[in-house]
Amino acid sequence: MDINQIAQMAGVSRATVSRYLNDGYVSQEKRAAIRRVIEKTGYVPSSQAKALRTGKTNVVGVIIPKINSASVSRMVAGITLVLNEAGYRVLLANTDNDEAREVEFLRLFSEKNQVDGVILIATVITPEHREAISALPVPVVVLGQNVDLCSCVYQDDYEAMRGVAAIALRGAAHPAYIGVFEEDVAVGHMRRRGFVDSCAEAGIEVPERAMRIAEFTVDSGYEQAEALLETYPELDVIVCATDAIAYGALTCLREYGRSVPGDVAVTGMDDSEISQIVTPTLTTVHLHYKTSGVETARMLVGIMTGDDSIPRELKMGYEVVTRNSTR
């Protein structure tokens, strides 16, 4: 059932059917005739042929480091919402935290019109990433990191951490920090800087041994908290880069008999489900993950449709959520 048959049945040329489907410039009679035939046959144009001819696929590639993660899945929820609404399909590329696969997918997408646009939920941006992004023949929007080589939507990690750290530091003298590797500029570098600056404002200088690097897991948070108790026993605050790490730290403190927030205050970041469930409930920061996905998709659609009224860069807001793990 192709456009030729429809044209024949409706007594017109296939160009007219194509016009009926796209432009206009079709008389009322022919228009009605074509509609009748299409309704009767249930004809649907081949998206392949259309893609081949027009060079547009109506597909957007979304590269994610990991799907089984609360923050990422919320972002994807926001992205799919907007993109489906706008008539785009979403091609999902899950890299399982493998940088090489990330670049590989960027290349794959750049292969002759696989997609009309790309969203990259980023953790680290290596030179290979930059190169692959620059080589991409379609628009890209990066979500989660502030980059200069393309549009991006990112969290205000610095201010968010500065804000929550200020609360953690109330009545404290010996704050400690558990962060993640600096290569993740947003979560590693910016959040640590927010913490350090917040301390400086409170007139506290933080010694090197009071700051540690963890993985993005609960267990790693536990281990680093344990190490802190060893190397920096006078600590009275542990500020953590994520809720998962904070939960690990919380568990460790309990096992070592330190009360929270009595002896030690603890904060996380993400406002994850965990943070409301643990005892004591965790002071954290709510980042608008789903909304950031929505905004990213809007930005990409704007670029793809040539709407240049949309900004090229968006810094998301945040809300400090004060619960019971701080004084």
Place this chain on the structure above:
Amino acid sequence: MDINQIAQMAGVSRATVSRYLNDGYVSQEKRAAIRRVIEKTGYVPSSQAKALRTGKTNVVGVIIPKINSASVSRMVAGITLVLNEAGYRVLLANTDNDEAREVEFLRLFSEKNQVDGVILIATVITPEHREAISALPVPVVVLGQNVDLCSCVYQDDYEAMRGVAAIALRGAAHPAYIGVFEEDVAVGHMRRRGFVDSCAEAGIEVPERAMRIAEFTVDSGYEQAEALLETYPELDVIVCATDAIAYGALTCLREYGRSVPGDVAVTGMDDSEISQIVTPTLTTVHLHYKTSGVETARMLVGIMTGDDSIPRELKMGYEVVTRNSTR
């Protein structure tokens, strides 16, 4: 940069280039010449043109009710793992629990070769679903429900619930149940039956008023537990269809001054992150979500590649996880 230019540069016909890319039957010299040219130019065949000509897209559509959910995102993690490995791309269709959109996506995928296969992560199967599935011109595998009209992978909800309920019932006389709507055959119907049969085996008949229906949320679990305390105050066990509901029930019991598991035992199902964090930790069942995704994808790939050694139906195993919310 198309196949014609490559052919010209390599001094062969484009048919030979095509053969080089696919079949074989190319002499060593020409093969080398073509390889050289392709490497130099970085030529990549147009997937559109290929799809148009062959009718194969190398894309699999995955329809999910909700991405922002621990179980679904784990399934998708397993699915993408296998499918990417097998050279397929994943087209994600997020319906946000909207049945109409679910059917709409099934139809969309059936439109002229959008995809080579479909995976449907199902909650309810309506007659419209059955119709749309039957009309699909490509293979479908349903994940999460046992259906007869196509291949499927599903959890052993009945036995899993029967198993965990047996533990909950130890030393109990008045068990209650909070489930979900029966239209969800797996989670609603089968789990409730597992509970009822487990009670029967223990010689207990459960009155109607001891069984309630909740949404899939913590708050709803709280509400239904509250209602149970009203209508069935003698209860000494609450078996819940999911961990989220169980967590709500747990919170409710604490607020009403009932100790867990002293006064009332509680169980959930899913082995979610919550279940290990709440106090007391929750007795539940581990269902292999990611693995079920892996198996589903394998099954679909098997069907698509015409490998008929693979089974058409797979019931997943489970493990009861006994923690501190039961006696």
Place this chain on the structure above:
DNA sequence: TTCCCATATGAGAACGATTTCACGTTACGA
């Protein structure tokens, strides 16, 4: 009247691959 523009239509050329068909080579066994 003449010219031009807006509306309306169809023929045919792309788009970039695969695939069929037909035709050369060799090489081998009868």
Place this chain on the structure above:
DNA sequence: TCGTAACGTGAAATCGTTCTCATATGGGAA
């Protein structure tokens, strides 16, 4: 020596659209 099979190759058809051009008609402005 010749039929036959296996290997190699290119010309041309094909997939189902969109898009460019050429053409036609009616109406309003000059």
